[in-house]
Amino acid sequence: MSETSSSPQRMEDFVQMSALLTGFAAGTIAPSLDPVDLKSTLFAAAEKGAGDAFDRLLDQYAQLAGGKPVSQMTPAERQSIGESLLGLDGQPSDPQTTATARSVMRLLYLGYWYPIDGSAGAETVVSDQAYVRGLAWRAMQSHAMGFSTWSYGYWASPPPPLTDFTGNPAPAPPADAAAEVPAGTAAASLPAEAAAASTLGQGKGGQSPADLVGGR
Amino acid sequence: MNGKRYDVVIVGAGIAGSLVARELARRGKSVLILEAGPETPPTNRETYLENFYLAAAKTPESPYPPLEGSRPSAEPAPRATVADTFGSNVEPGWPEKVQSDPDAFIYDPVKSYLLQKGPHPFASTYERVAGGTTWHWLGTSLRFLDNDFKMRSVYGVERDWPWGVDELLPYYNAAESSIGVAADAATQERELGEIGLRYAPPGYQYPMQPILTSLVDEAVTGGIGGATGFVGFEGLGVEVTPTPQGRNSQPYANRRVCAGNTNCIPICPIQAKYDATVTLSEAKQAGAELLSQAVATRVVVGENGAVAGIEYLRWQRDGSGTIERTPGTAVGTLYVLAAHAIETPKLLLMSRRDDQGALGHGVANSSDQVGRNLMDHPLYLSWALFDDKAWGYRGPLSTAGVESLRDGAFRSQRAAWRVEIGNEGWNFSIGDPWTTVGDFVLGTNASQLNPDTRTLFGDALVAKLNDVFPRQWRMGFLVEQTPEPGNRVTLSTDLPGGAAFTDGLGLPRPVIHYDLSDYTKLGFVYAEIFARDVYRRMGLRCYTQNPKEIVGRGGALVANPTWFPLAPEWRQVFASLPPELKAPEVTNLPAAADGIPEGFQYFGAGHVVGTTVIGSDRASSVLDPAQRSWDHPNLFMVGSGNFPTITTANPTLTLAAMALMAADQIAKQLG
Numbered sequence: 019m020s021e022t023s024s025s026p027q028r029m030e031d032f033v034q035m036s037a038l039l040t041g042f043a044a045g046t047i048a049p050s051l052d053p054v055d056l057k058s059t060l061f062a063a064a065e066k067g068a069g070d071a072f073d074r075l076l077d078q079y080a081q082l083a084g085g086k087p088v089s090q091m092t093p094a095e096r097q098s099i100g101e102s103l104l105g106l107d108g109q110p111s112d113p114q115t116t117a118t119a120r121s122v123m124r125l126l127y128l129g130y131w132y133p134i135d136g137s138a139g140a141e142t143v144v145s146d147q148a149y150v151r152g153l154a155w156r157a158m159q160s161h162a163m164g165f166s167t168w169s170y171g172y173w174a175s176p177p178p179p180l181t182d183f184t185g186n187p188a189p190a191p192p193a194d195a196a197a198e199v200p201a202g203t204a205a206a207s208l209p210a211e212a213a214a215a216s217t218l219g220q221g222k223g224g225q226s227p228a229d230l231v232g233g234r
Numbered sequence: 235m236n237g238k239r240y241d242v243v244i245v246g247a248g249i250a251g252s253l254v255a256r257e258l259a260r261r262g263k264s265v266l267i268l269e270a271g272p273e274t275p276p277t278n279r280e281t282y283l284e285n286f287y288l289a290a291a292k293t294p295e296s297p298y299p300p301l302e303g304s305r306p307s308a309e310p311a312p313r314a315t316v317a318d319t320f321g322s323n324v325e326p327g328w329p330e331k332v333q334s335d336p337d338a339f340i341y342d343p344v345k346s347y348l349l350q351k352g353p354h355p356f357a358s359t360y361e362r363v364a365g366g367t368t369w370h371w372l373g374t375s376l377r378f379l380d381n382d383f384k385m386r387s388v389y390g391v392e393r394d395w396p397w398g399v400d401e402l403l404p405y406y407n408a409a410e411s412s413i414g415v416a417a418d419a420a421t422q423e424r425e426l427g428e429i430g431l432r433y434a435p436p437g438y439q440y441p442m443q444p445i446l447t448s449l450v451d452e453a454v455t456g457g458i459g460g461a462t463g464f465v466g467f468e469g470l471g472v473e474v475t476p477t478p479q480g481r482n483s484q485p486y487a488n489r490r491v492c493a494g495n496t497n498c499i500p501i502c503p504i505q506a507k508y509d510a511t512v513t514l515s516e517a518k519q520a521g522a523e524l525l526s527q528a529v530a531t532r533v534v535v536g537e538n539g540a541v542a543g544i545e546y547l548r549w550q551r552d553g554s555g556t557i558e559r560t561p562g563t564a565v566g567t568l569y570v571l572a573a574h575a576i577e578t579p580k581l582l583l584m585s586r587r588d589d590q591g592a593l594g595h596g597v598a599n600s601s602d603q604v605g606r607n608l609m610d611h612p613l614y615l616s617w618a619l620f621d622d623k624a625w626g627y628r629g630p631l632s633t634a635g636v637e638s639l640r641d642g643a644f645r646s647q648r649a650a651w652r653v654e655i656g657n658e659g660w661n662f663s664i665g666d667p668w669t670t671v672g673d674f675v676l677g678t679n680a681s682q683l684n685p686d687t688r689t690l691f692g693d694a695l696v697a698k699l700n701d702v703f704p705r706q707w708r709m710g711f712l713v714e715q716t717p718e719p720g721n722r723v724t725l726s727t728d729l730p731g732g733a734a735f736t737d738g739l740g741l742p743r744p745v746i747h748y749d750l751s752d753y754t755k756l757g758f759v760y761a762e763i764f765a766r767d768v769y770r771r772m773g774l775r776c777y778t779q780n781p782k783e784i785v786g787r788g789g790a791l792v793a794n795p796t797w798f799p800l801a802p803e804w805r806q807v808f809a810s811l812p813p814e815l816k817a818p819e820v821t822n823l824p825a826a827a828d829g830i831p832e833g834f835q836y837f838g839a840g841h842v843v844g845t846t847v848i849g850s851d852r853a854s855s856v857l858d859p860a861q862r863s864w865d866h867p868n869l870f871m872v873g874s875g876n877f878p879t880i881t882t883a884n885p886t887l888t889l890a891a892m893a894l895m896a897a898d899q900i901a902k903q904l905g
């Protein structure tokens with residue numbers, strides 16, 4: 019590898035690659051004002067866990083991205099790079115780097131490092147901050163279990179919009195979003211207020227997830 | 235201890251022991267509490283919280299010592315944990331081995347503190363630290379119903395209690411004040427008065443306004459609130475009732491208001507949820523003394539049949555981690571065992587002397603009932619996806635339930651239950667968000683949400699997770715378990731290889747024999763049918779799984795220890811259901827199954843009950859109606875071990891009320 023592991027360029031590649039794979043904005047993963055510096059913790063965990071495969075994955079990403087920030091890529095460019103990193107493009111791929119890409123995704127989403135050899139029950143929590151700032155909780159427009167900085171009663175109102183949590187524009191709903199609705203059963207009978215409220219956005223008890231920065 | 239004689243010596247600093255200690259200390263009595271585990275000053279909440287954040291398996295026990303990965307044989311105060319029951323601790327062929335080899339158990343005895351002989355495992359756990367299991371309780375604070383106390387008289391099943399709800403009512407009020415319960419009595423009485431919920435005096439008010447219910451509760455209320463006509467519940471209606479909860483809806487007892495951490499179990503980060511360190515602190519302020527890291531090893535009975543002392547081992551670890559132990563004896567006028575429903579009978583059985591005579595079966599055991607009638611609420615989980623987002627994973631873990639079916643004529647035939655409505659998506663059900671994130675990253679389908687085994691990334695991954703997580707929902711049915719003498723706690727030292735199965739102090743470990751009766755199992759049948767009808771009425775797709783086999787040690791498939799088959803005679807119950815209650819959408823079964831399940835899986839509810847039951851007949855109970863040993867006039871016990879039946883309600887409020895009742899009796903006896 020041409021850069022030292024902690025070099026700013028290497029870190030930037032890691033943040034950009036993480037943004038592309040997770041669907042969260044680079045500024046959400048690594049805010050410009052970043053006293054927590056979670057990115058360094060996550061980088062170190064991936065480096066320790068995957069070793070050379072992590073280096074090769076970053077090399078591959080740097081080559082594919084060509085220095086272009088994810089926010090400036092077209093959807094097709096992001097799709098192409100993601101498929102390459104994950105070995106989904108039908109091309110020959112390195113099973114160790116594709117496994118590392120998946121472990122990095124789970125690292126960002128959950129704060130756990132899952133060994134790239136897939137060994138069961140060997141996953142570890144990287145740090146308390148990695149857990150409480152896991153992106154899975156943001157994807158559900160909530161907070162990590164055991165880390166609410168919201169206030170009493172917030173759960174009686176819908177959360178702020180998803181874009182507040184991802185830092186990205188709202189994604190298109192999944193193509194199969196309605197596929198789970200079984201045919202031939204009664205229509206859902208949610209109360210009209212609840213159905214309406216789910217589109218209203220910011221709830222009265224909700225705070226912006228940005229308030230999470232700074233800790234409990 | 236130091237030659238001092240106390241008015242009262244208490245074993246166990248959980249909610250029951252701490253309440254008794256506080257009440258007696260406030261009345262000027264000298265009180266000593268022996269606590270097996272470490273004492274916990276308030277600042278150590280941070281330590282416990284950090285343990286939770288860093289635990290890979292976020293089990294109810296994960297914040298508390300000894301931490302996951304420790305060995306029960308090396309710990310001075312080990313206890314049962316959910317991690318003990320992981321599939322990786324189950325050997326292939328265990329059902330046969332447990333029967334043929336007296337030293338074989340369902341779970342690997344190297345990892346599992348409880349030595350489980352089956353045929354099914356006891357699936358609930360507890361803590362051995364100051365504050366006890368309330369550290370990880372949910373906070374649900376339901377009163378028992380009128381008929382709960384007289385199941386034998388009214389329905390011809392189970393046991394009667396030696397007294398009724400009226401005797402307990404003033405103590406319920408006092409317990410609700412001690413815990414700090416948030417609820418509206420008028421709402422509770424309106425929805426549940428008909429099935430025997432009681433309050434006194436008229437106009438009684440809970441200490442706090444009710445906790446706000448969740449959007450999940452709102453969706454369920456919209457779907458089934460006020461509905462009738464559920465199979466097996468003729469004449470009964472469904473109400474979705476806000477749950478009385480031991481968490482703050484306003485500042486109370488110098489503790490903060492609930493911030494909805496969605497983490498009541500394993501640990502409330504801000505102590506908005508009551509735990510017994512609150513009461514323990516009050517007891518100490520009133521003068522009670524606490525001796526922590528002091529494991530009671532023997533209840534000593536004098537010549538006159540009265541208890542003369544409690545022997546204990548005080549332990550600490552030296553710099554190298556070696557356990558140092560110092561023996562002592564605590565002496566008092568009266569003694570109270572409050573070590574919860576597995577450690578208390580263990581202590582009584584350990585105190586056995588000689589093979590015959592008064593103490594041949596152990597202390598307080600002339601009835602041979604000590605350790606018997608072990609109960610739990612075997613928990614049936616059923617889970618589904620809402621059509622629209624109902625926003626789970628927010629707020630307290632549960633804020634409402636279906637309580638209106640907890641009593642009815644059907645109880646002469648089968649177990650009743652309450653339904654706990656979960657606010658945590660499929661976290662309990664399948665271990666989400668970990669499982670579903672793993673599925674869409676790895677292209678697997680453990681969650682059943684990725685049938686095409688797609689790998690997603692970027693916007694598509696966010697969109698998918700945002701689509702499914704806020705729609706996840708589960709119900710938990712707390713099924714009442716019958717008291718059975720064969721469900722019991724015994725000692726490892728009575729096994730052929732018993733000397734190999736001791737704890738880090740060289741003390742015996744609990745051996746558990748446990749099974750579910752047909753009465754209890756039939757409660758599962760009607761829970762499953764109810765769940766189907768809920769999904770049908772709300773148009774939801776069911777995802778419940780009842781795996782007959784799980785991944786065991788070394789990756790091999792093994793029989794799931796918490797699965798039991800549907801009895802052949804119950805097939806007809808399902809076969810005769812209308813077609814809409816047999817459809818794959820509401821059953822998650824293949825159409826060819828015709829809606830008939832192979833069997834059910836249960837979970838532990840964390841409700842450790844029975845083993846030192848009260849009764850009006852000394853031949854069939856351990857304690858008299860005053861919660862005093864029939865055999866030893868100065869020995870009391872408190873806690874859920876005293877319950878003759880488990881009923882359908884979470885036990886903590888009632889055990890707290892009974893502890894306060896016992897405190898009055900003890901004070902009276904001390905004079």
